[in-house]
């Protein structure tokens with residue numbers, strides 16, 4: 036049974052339709068990736084889940100309770116990371132967290148272990164305005180665990196962080212998932228969702244266009260990598276790779292050979308070119324991106 | 338049913354503990370705010386100066402009586418208290434929305450009404466701290482120079498001023514809910530301050546002049562609607578409450594467009610005025626809660 040259930044959700048901002056009949060369901064224990072490009076309506080949906088804005092139509096249920104009527108009870112077991120986390124800047128780390136603890140009616144003893152867990156090594160008396168962005172984001176994540184909630188709603192938890200912290204945050208989310216929490220996270224980064232989630236919902240223009248297990252991204256959609264080769268002679272190489280069955284859309288871009296193929300077929304391409312005595316000077320691979328997901332989903336629908 | 342459910346909430350201990358927790362946070366946060374501190378000090382210094390020179394003024398040979406000093410103090414409290422309330426109230430909700438902390442707080446298990454009442458209680462406590470310290474020390478200075486201070490009158494003066502502050506605070510919190518940015522909220526708050534002092538005075542004066550003539554008011558024969566209209570201005574209620582109880586304020590009342598209490602109708606009574614002040618605190622807060630529940634928080 037669905038633990039979080041969104042049905043036919045509509046929301047407009049004036050003329051702008053942010054959500055147009057969004058449906059979605061998350062089972063207990065899922066790590067659900069809510070994937071969509073900028074402006075797709077992810078944050079809007081999350082704000083409705085949290086009761087911060089009201090939908091024009093449709094409903095959101097969590098654990099069988101309607102958020103618009105029983106939001107107060109529901110919020111007792113939810114942890115939320117807003118898209119732009121903000122704390123009281125003129126208050127200390129400790130004062131912020133102990134305030135939030137009191138509001139959630141939880142013991143304050145856990146604050147120390149939370150700070151420890153999330154590697155917030157500044158003294159607890161430090162004012163928020165003195166912290167770096169990465170530190171504030173970690174504190175934001177730590178704050179979601181106050182009161183040991185069953186559900187975590189994370190709006191773009193990995194965006195805008197440096198690679199090291201981003202990596203760390205991802206590990207932390209995996210840990211939180213292992214501890215049995217249901218996690219709903221939004222992202223526009225495909226690889227993040229692939230690494231973190233077991234379920235994925237793809238949203239575009241306020242509508243769910245695909246919802247499936249995350250393997251779908253790899254197996255059903257068979258996403259292609261973008262492969263760029265610096266090779267000599269270029270024109271001949273282009274003609275040569277056209278013979279390989281697995282290669283799609285080969286072309287010349289900025290003096291390099293660019294083509295799309297499955298991850299495991301890359302080696303085949305290189306071997307083929309080497310066999311025919313081409314000089315490979317350099318190569319690079321881009322992971323499949325969100326655009327590729329959309330292309331495939333649209334292809335599938337035709 | 339909904340009303341019943343609300344009443345059940347009124348008795349909920351948990352609700353009060355959250356409200357008081359928010360109040361405490363507001364109190365501590367604002368008492369640390371340097372601007373509030375500056376205003377508190379200004380309030381204190383001015384109270385002391387006004388009481389000192391108030392008691393000593395006119396003929397420097399004799400100390401004035403307490404009532405005449407209160408007269409000077411009212412003229413100053415009438416502006417100082419609303420200004421203090423502007424600084425405390427104008428950003429109370431809108432600034433938290435702008436910074437994003439409101440979205441975080443409201444994602445916690447707390448009712449929006451609890452947030453507003455917590456804010457009101459916390460900010461009002463800050464205002465009460467400033468007013469009671471300022472006027473309290475002022476009162477001590479007065480009592481050093483004047484032997485027979487009628488303390489009951491002075492306490493009433495402090496109480497009424499605290500209630501006046503509560504009214505402005507409640508109005509400004511409401512404006513802070515309504516406006517989408519803090520600059521507009523600040524402008525709206527300052528406009529409200531002027532509305533109840535200058536603008537009201539001039540428009541009522543103009544209205545009186547056009548309809549029955551200002552001289553009728555001066556002669557103590559204003560029409561009924563004119564007297565009723567006064568109750569829609571919290572400053573005039575506050576002033577009437579003081580004038581009803583502190584004789585020295587009466588003669589002075591007219592200069593400020595207030596009514597000569599001798600001609601106050603029967604329903605102008607101390608308790609009515611006190612109740613009206615409390616209603617004036619409650620109504621904007623209830624409206625604010627109603628509006629806040631319908632606000633989108635982003």
Ligand SMILES: Nc1ncnc2c1ncn2[C@@H]1O[C@H](COP(=O)(O)OP(=O)(O)OP(=O)(O)O)[C@@H](O)[C@H]1O
Nearest residue numbers: 048051053072073074075076077078079080223635
């Ligand atoms: N307060 C608002 N007023 C007007 N339009 C808004 C508002 N908030 C969002 N929108 C519009 O609604 C649409 C959906 O926005 P939303 O923030 O939900 O997208 P998103 O999927 O979270 O995007 P991103 O990845 O950039 O965070 C956008 O076109 C946005 O411009």
Ligand SMILES: [Mg+2]
Nearest residue numbers: 077078079118
């Ligand atoms: Mg967003």
